[in-house]
Amino acid sequence: MAQRGGGASQWKVIGKSGQVWQVRHINPYSDGSPRHWPGKPYQPSSEEKYLIQLAKAWVKQDGLEQPGVEYYLDKLPAGYAVFEVHQPGGSQVYKRLFGHPSGKYYDSIVRFGVHFLWLMSGMHGICECVHCGHHRPKPIIPRTRFTFDRVVLPKEQNRVLYEYDSVGSTRSNSADARHPGGTSTRPQRQIKAVGAPYAYDEEGVEDVYKELLKRLEAAQGSRRGIEDDIREVNSMDWRAEHFWDGMGSDLIQRTLTTIEHQHSFVPRVGELVLWTPNFLDDHYLMLDEESGEYKFYSPDQNCFHGFPTWRGGVVAAAPSTTGSDGPVDFPDIQTLPDKSNALNRAGFRVETFPDPNNEVDKKASKQYRYVPLRNIRPLSQWQMLLRGIPQEKWHPTIRHALTCMTSLSLLEKWWFNGDWPNASIQCKGIYIGAELITVGDTVRIMPDASTKARKCTDVLVVDSIRLNLHDITPAQTSPDSPLLSSASSITLVGRAYTLDIRRHYQMQGKANVMQSKLPSPVPKQEVKTVFPPVGSGDYGSWYHLHDPNNRFEISHDEVLGRMYEAAAVQLWMGLLQRKPSKGQPAIRPKLDYDIRAIQEGRRYATQVDLRLEEAHQAQVLWFWADTRAEALDIETINGVEVSKYDDIRDKKTLESWRTQLRILNGHPVPTDLFKFTSAFPELPGATRGRKPGSKVVNGKVILPGAPGYDEAISDHIADRDEVQPTPKHKTSQLAGAALVSTDDEEEAFEDAEEILSTVEDNDDKYIGKRIKEHKDPGEEHSLDDDNTELRTYQQRWGAAFSLLESDESNPEHVTRQDQSPVPQPKQERTKQQIMSNANAYVSDEDDWYGDPIPIRGGTEESEGGDYDPRMESD
Template sequence: MTSSEEKFRTIGRSGKWQVRNIEDASDGDQRHWPAKPYRPGSREHYLITLGKAWAEQDKLDKAAPDVNFYLNKLPDGYDMFETDQPGSRNVYKRLFGHPSGKFFDSAPRFQPHFLWLMSRMKGDCECVLCWKGKPKIAPIPRKKRLIPELSSFALGRRNMQDEASGSSSRSESLASRLGGIGNRPQRQIKAAGAPYAVDENGNEDVYKELIKRLYTSRDSKKGIEDDILEHNHMDWRATHEHQGLGAAVVENHLTSMELQHSFIPRIGELVLWIPQFLHQHSLMIDENSEYKFYSFDQKCFHGHPSWRAGVVAQVPSAKAQNGLIDFPDIQGLPEKKTTLNTSGFLIETFPDPNDEMDKSASKQSRYVALRDIRPLSHWRMLLRGIPRERWHPSIKNALTCMTSMSLLEKFWFSGQWPNAHIRCKGLFLGPELIIVGDAVRIRPEGPRNGTKSTCTDVLVVEQIRFNLVDIKEYFTYPDSEHLASSYTITLKGKGYTLDENRSYDAQLTDSSDLRIVPSQVPLYEVKTTFKAVGAADYGNWYYLHDPMKRYEISHDMVFGRLYEAGAVQLWTGQIQTKEAINAHLVPSLGFDVMGIETGRQFGTQSDQRLEQVPDGAICWYLGDHRADALDLEFFNGNKIGRYEAVRDKATQEQWRNHVKVLNGLPVTEDQFKYTSFAHFTIPGTRGRKPGSRVVDGRVIYPGQPGYDVAVATEHTATPRTPKPKGYSQLAAAAVVSADGEDTDEGDDEDEGEEDDKGTERFYTAEAEDSGSAEVPRVPLFKSKPKAPATKAQIMSGIEDMDLEDDFTSEEEYWPVARGGTEESDGGDYRPNVDTQ
């Protein structure tokens, strides 16, 4: 049935109607048309909707505002089909013919593809189905790539970098994470109260709902602003306080970092560390600018440390007993009241992010003091003089992730259609964690006036933004995997500079004759604005912009945190000798700039999750979280991220039901289907699991073959007569069975002693019904076999059994050392015992 043969219900009824003949360009394919139970459907709605959109694009609606445009037909290869909805009188109306084999379920979704066809297929189509067919820039199956050798990144003695061109890598930022739309179902039938959209794990996608609200209020001049609350997500509820329930774990952790020095490592950061620090030594710089162990007692250097790269898994917890970490901890070992497991840092060796099979390096961990740790950005300085064949493999692994990043604690959404931004409280940028309130060093823009640029500018971070740029309507659909056309990460705050020529006052005039003397930032403002102690020791600070406004930079313009001036002087040896102290050397903002930029270049070339880019360009990998950015399997002894086996579909659904109960929502009984996890192996635990049994030297867990037989055999077995305690011969004889099945000889054979060949035999405690087993004591003297006691002897010693009642299984019996006879209470003196 063609369009001319179809009888229209709307076209031609009221008003002026004008038909538009479509172009002959089409990519439709009839081979993708469906079979029964689909049947041909009406095309009228599509002809009107697409005709109106095409007229608006060509601005024909303004030339003829009273005319209603419609199409003469659909593009070749496309046609409408319909099928009945299950359990309803309504029908599904779908447009088939797309080369991907999928269908469009609405005219607005087909509209971008139709307009692209009418442009004779110029450029790339941005419809939902064409985006699904595009290959991802950063495919998950990792490609083989020749990892560059670090020989191209030679170690120099100078700490300052010769600046390259001033081109920015902002255009490449986040390029590796922009992928296509996933193959999700086109239409979902939701139950009452179901969320608008869910993620790949079935949890509520609050960000998709927020941009849907933004699209609904697209005509508003104010847009929308709202808190980001994931109160239906178990992970969020476990780390946040909501309506009086839960604990604010993340908030407390961020607050503790705000109150400590910038040079202190933070959880999740990549650092260099020394597993074995020589006793009574310090890390000093020799005459060749190499870092070595130095002994003040012997007054000589003792070689290079064995550096590794690792992840900070734990930070000191016993702050009340030991006090806060301060500058003396950088080079020394101040006295602590607790051991390193509460006063030190737990560092786990960093595995290869390109190797998905072997992550065992994370199990090589150790508690170390702060003096054993340095930032990863110092790698060029610290490894100077060490042959590359002696470098630990974890160092290259860590440099591979120098261009990885992830956001921490998204808490605020604000936007005005078609743009929006999400504010965060933290940003993992390469090896470091940057939080709101930190001062960060800004990368120079490039050579100025033929001179080398140096790092002179800083930014006190007030906001960390994840920007959603150019949001389309189809991004608001639940099955769309993206939120916007592109993403950027920016940091906003107050900018300051050490270069008076770059100050805001100096930029007010271009005439040298009327040059204004820049005004310095008051000292009180430096002390209150900069969190780093001793920021005034870097020099005189000037305003980089209008003090009443804010400065915004992209993430790739950030080098790292601004450390305390005293820490930089200790790290670089500026106060190592008396001569250096008397010289009053000023610390530099760019002492580790060369290591940062060289590491980012190496990471771009070696990280197989990124696309290959020209030499010198920087490309970034944006992970969903820190574990994804570093591709960690183990952290703090536990499996995390996509390697965590417990996060299956059934467990996630059970967690969501538990959260419903916490939120006060009604839950039916059939939604709780508990599963026993008694036999589930949790990484890091040791010993037998509850309920396990040992059969023929093999451990059997509940539910495994042979377990029921082992339990039944254990309960039906004849219990052994408990061994008598060696208080006296009469007491022992009183508990011996009348059948004489267990004798003293048999008991002696069970005692732990050496056999004739000198091999030691150990006692094995069998699990009994009582749940406890007592290891018998080895006798000091070997007694000769005695004849069985008579009935008179047994009856005369009944009162001696009260001794045994006076002792519990938890008490230890102490025999009398001397005195008494065989017949007296507690007597242990036996004349016929042969001493050996």
């Protein structure tokens, strides 16, 4: 804790009493914590008297006193601070020191002096202060009681008390205090539970940022300000993504570590991309040099075969089998390397991107596929990839994706530091438009608008991402204020380099550059170490844009995008389609190959995004969001409801989560804890199921005590030995998982209940018969006689799985009106039926966008999105 209530210039005694003053630095021992500091109406107070008196006691204990010398401490122990509160209705001010682990305060310097000397001794032994539990109480001195000369009668006693109370008593039990609305003039102690949050957000979760701002305000005037980690231990969302107190898992850090060890051209979760669901076999996406268009090219036929069907999408999942299949590498950009796993594990899950301006229709997110990397391109390449395709043929999701080109959201806020009235919050990542930028990435810097040549030549190796809070006022530290500061900005700090030798920091500002001594470029070995992307030296010679001992800072709107590997850009741009002529060097990639597309996309988003204010034609506005889900305004990602569309985040569920977290954190909980038995709403009506002892007779339930109940009991006992019940089969978790993998959750659960009940009520022989009846005529099944386990599995659950198989000829064969628990055989259409309605069966390549979603999602070719194009060639 640094000096509060002003610096040395505001001291009234230290250095101004004519004595020789000597500062004594405290030892780095403390058990104080700022989270025990009080809120309003307490205000920070001067610590000058504490610094003088504590230093005097410390010097006296150590025997270092010198005549004519006054001592004072440089600061109080960390976590301790002095606050003051005014007496209600009076002019007296109470000064108290807070920060003790017990949550209690010291009301005098003498009482805190015992604890202070124990801290300065290295916290050895047992503290004997009033709050550490080892206080030695002084002997009680009995008071002399006032005695009456005569006995007071009851009536006289009542009269005396009445007269005493009527003389304007200030006691808390006076008549004024007992009346509604009456206030006591006695100073009231501010009761604050240990660990109670200072402020809450809109969901009732502790607002740690308001708490940090309050601490920053309390530390104003100090020399160092405050620095602390950001931990939201009372937030269920934060606890689900971080490891804390022996529980949880660092999901975000695990993802960031994975990103750090992969190439920058690999798509990341949450990024907006261009993707095509269909890729022609034995073809490559190449540049037609005659027309400048990107088309499918067949090397066997030596010709181009049309454009891909580009769509806008969001990356929902990345490959999870990098351990067995290896990381995504350069061959994945154009080819389909051999993988030991199917695409639902070795591919990217890309979901069609819905309209962010439409809060009602979000069904496009349910249309997804698992595709390899060759089907995906960065959204910044939309101009060159769509060249030659008329705009009326563009898929609508492309414009949906371009609408979010000016969206911003920070990722993993982890560090807070500030010096009043400014502060900064450091983050580990930021979504800028379509891309995710993390610490350690190399980003391209937008060229200055004042320069004549609009070329990108500068890059920045990001060391930190900061949210800067400017001009914080005391009113904004209040829990009632929705703002954190008067102004804010996002900046990226790191080391900057340039390809233009004229922009070298030693060449800037010189009139005649050609006559100056040319600086040497960054050594190639250093380039390999400093730049994370592989092959950064292929862009050219790099020079320092600033003094290497300093750091370079840019704003978020100056970021053009990630700098990709040079070989990846060459593959995308078609620079490697032809070998260079002898004696000619290879064509180097450019940093600004997509600069026009990014600038046009940001201007388009400013004009189209309804969440932004109206802007001028050339102006670019940014939409700041708290999360990536809010920035994209998506309802689901990877099949999970997120953001404001998550129905489970109701008031009751949030209170249940907070209660469970209080238990995990060791805080007191309400006595009605068991009311939170479920996070889901209860079904209306009575409890489901039959009452104990009820019997079913001829399909009718007879309750105990009802007419005919005794006869039913006797008949059941008589027939128990004659009729043997059919043994039921055990249910399988695998079958249950398959049954609920539908696009409609309610239908899935209803179908699962009916199918499971049918499977349980029939024996193996009956199920095997139904499987045989449902089998397609052209499909043959063979089982090894030795493989009895596989045969038993197919006999038991084949009927359940057969209901969920997608019928490509009739994708709507499973409806709510026709949900038969018995598998129905496939009805073959006659030639007359086909010819009578031939137009109904002529499909278009884009029909899948408006068709109902397949039962298990993914693709039309498979049941789980694990379509592998290589299997078609067999």
